[in-house]
Amino acid sequence: MRSRGAAVFAPLSAAILLASLPAPAGGAASASRETLDKVAFRPAGIEAVVDRVVAEVAAQVKSHKTLVCWLLDSTRVTQQMNLLPRLAARVETAFAPMGAAWKDKAFLAVCSMGGSQKPAAVLSPVSPELTPALQAIRELGTMPDDTYKNALDAIRRVAQAMTTFSGRRILVLVTFENGDTEDNLEETLLHVQKCACTIHVVSREALYSDPFFEVRLGGLRSYYASYGLELPYELTGTDAPTPEYPNGWIFDRSGIHDVVPSGYGTYALSRLAFMTGGTYAILHPEDPGVLPFCAEAGCAICEGTHGGCDAFYDPARLALVAPSLLPRDAYRADLGKVALARAFFESWQIAYDAGLCAMPPPWEVKGGTLNPRPARSTRAPQQPRPLPAEAPEPGTPWTSWGYDALTHGGMGVPNDAKLDEIFRDCDKAIATLENAVRTAGLPKPSIRLVAAAETLLCQLYATRLNLGQFRIVRDDLKATDHPLSSAQTLNGFALPALAETRRRTAESWKFDYRNLRFCHGADRVRDICLLGGAPVRKEQMALCERVDRALQKYQGSPWEILIRRIGVVLLRPIAVPPPPPPDPLAPKPDKKPKASDPGPPPPRPPFAPPVRPPRPFRGSTVVPGGVPPAPGADPQARPPALTPSNSR
């Protein structure tokens, strides 16, 4: 028997245009961050999600007909995880009462998220039978599609189609790769609320202040549009309404928090789930091929062999620092009233203008409020971001790195005036933020904001130290040799490594650089002997002290991991030899063809839908205390509670 809604549900391909949607509700919809931790949960697997949905259906069918529509994304990742067959297997057992106790009370439908060239589509229309839904899920699992998909567009379409079914409507979205796509969130929310759908989301953990699309890919909003497809959307993927931390720091080989899991789901889907009474199941694919942070970033302390880089979060602390689920405008208005927030974004702006970081602040501070930037623009960092180079073999000394390993560098030696200016700007950013942290004022800033501000201070101080190291190395290249006594060098046992570089004639200098990561704790960086003598040593000690305090304070939260990603630079100048003089006997190169005879234009490459780059990352593990359980350790041992009273 087919339901009445099935006939209308089937021709879903008739597009539901965005223009037909009502205007956004603005700040009408609100969510409290204190309750977000009740929305997000970490199931043991997709089976646990199905069980949770079934429990809800069991409660509903007593009084109402209930439709569960599975909106599924099939990609290579889900195929590798064997996700959809597992889902089908669980649905088969869990929804078995559909043939008896729930007969004509529970209904199933299956939709796919579509792809870059097609919108969401119905694979199995509303049916009281199990078999068509199971067949559709299994078939979809065999057809992975790695192109970009518009999750919110798919939700709107499916929610609209579900209105033809009279009864309770539950929409379960399962997507790992495309949970970070956003397209008219507030309109989507209003539409879904009008359609009376409860949305449950199964998606990945968001990255803290996810910079992927802002920095790595230069913003993909126009990328999609350039193919003429009418599906513009914003790619965000962060857990909060806005990016909260600058990325792409000077003298840092990796985007330091590209890989800081936030502990929560993505903002848009979390908000949809929360506002419709649903849940967000954080379920990320396990990828053993993803290297730990130190190996990925080529940490100079451990040469990438450190295994303890993973994020372990304390659930109690995560609950305290849950991101806001307010609408963006309301969130911005609220945040603008906080003096520390204004100072934070001001400091970020100074750092960005000075070229210290690559990511611009999302808002600008004007007249005591935060305002949207007139034109959001991203730019490449001042120096090229390094590609993830393979970590050298363990035990490879610093001075014998192969040239092939230097996938980065290219930073020219700025003149003295330019470097002094950068120093001044860095100091200004520090002073702006430090004053605000010290005298936060009212309204009281949230723990989340204070944590971000103190982390940014650590980063700015580290950047200042790095700039100083750069200046010392640069000056050393111009210096003359200082003969050292045999007692100082133990008869030549220890010699300054830069002395040999200095003697090379070079047209210009490039700088290879690596980072000493605080991933190992501040004391490991404290032990390293940097250039510059006592003043630098003092600065280094002060930084390590600050980092040490912050690590203890934010243990078991994303900011602990973020601080561990900060690095102190080790520089190595590479002489670029002058070009050889031209050989007069060498044959002259052929002349270029004239402009008037350009020849036939090269054939345009055939259109291919953009394939989404994989974003593997290591998710966080939530354990009481936020520390990896040691063998024989007391599970009750916990760090001091992070409360607003000790947060500053």
Added chain:
Amino acid sequence: MRSQRLQSGIPVALAWAATLLLHAAPLLRGAGSDELDDLLVQLKSAGNEKSARTIEERIRFAVKPGQTDRLLTALSAPHPRTTPLVLDLLATRAAGPATVSTLRKFLRPEPAWYAAGVLGALSRLGDPAALTEMTERADDGRLKPEDRAEYVTAIAILAVRGDDELRPGAWKVLGRLRVKEGLGAFLDGLTDPLEENRKAALSGLQGTLGTLFPYLRFNFDAVNYKTDGGDAASRDKAAESIRKWLPSLGIPKDVLKTLKVDRPPPTTQTRTGESSP
């Protein structure tokens, strides 16, 4: 007269002999539990390093293989001065496989010096999981620096004093950690009788110094050190000259101390063939 004197002297001599036997007996058959307890009490209350060292020597001499139970009993009241010594004696005098499971029961996560000592002893007794546990904790950036140093020291002791088949693994871990607490062990390793260990120690020392002093280049030829050539005396000389010179770079002398034990453990009984008393 002479016979009278002889007669009267016999009891005296017998008394002397009896006294001698009474005192020497513990040394011949191992220290009695009372004596060991007395010495441990003395060690706890030793006023200075020198007297502590003397008492340690007496304990090392007194404890013989086969006294595992007495040593385990001494572990029941951990003390930072006595427990490391007791664990060291356990590692050298106890039967490996038989003692591992018993000693595991004494493992507690706190305090770190105790846990590191027990894990170190376990690994020296042939428990393969112990080295992994020590490595994880020595590499855990969430632990306090002083706690991590305890685990590094335990690995370093394994590298210097462990059995030949266990030491390469410890050298490898120590070389990977690249921490200043491993420097003393590396310098000890430079003078190891086995070339394989000398090479591992040299590689670890180069890596650690390279990490601690990234803007210096270290040339071991300048101190005439070669792992595969030269004599032991020249290697000793080179290692000692580096040990004396490193404090000029700011390395604390504490971490450069040798971990070798002067007195080799007694080898009257094979450890695997020992039977528990």
